[in-house]
Amino acid sequence: MGINDQSDAEANLQIGPTDTGMVRIFVESGGTEISMDFDTDEAMEIAEEIRAAAAMVAKAR
Template sequence: MGINSERDVEANLQIGPTDKGMVRIFVEAQGVEIPMDFEPDEAEEIAEEIRSAAKAAQSIKK
């Protein structure tokens, strides 16, 4: 499965701080829970990657 492979899977996504000062991305789909914890600076890098991908997607869509 790659980034362009479509799947008919419904998932829930939650993002927030933990009580240990980490940033958690929590994905739940089909009974599987995936908690991913990141240092705040790693979370900033991920946020920048998401912003860059959104910008690239907007230029493709136009």
């Protein structure tokens, strides 16, 4: 599956700080859990990528 392939999958997404100073992205879908921890620089890069993608979509509308 690629980024442009549509899916009917449902998932829960949680994002927040951990008690060890990391930013955690936690995804749960169909009983599978994925926990990803990022340092602050990585988390800021991810946030910038999300904002840039959202801006591109907003421009295309």
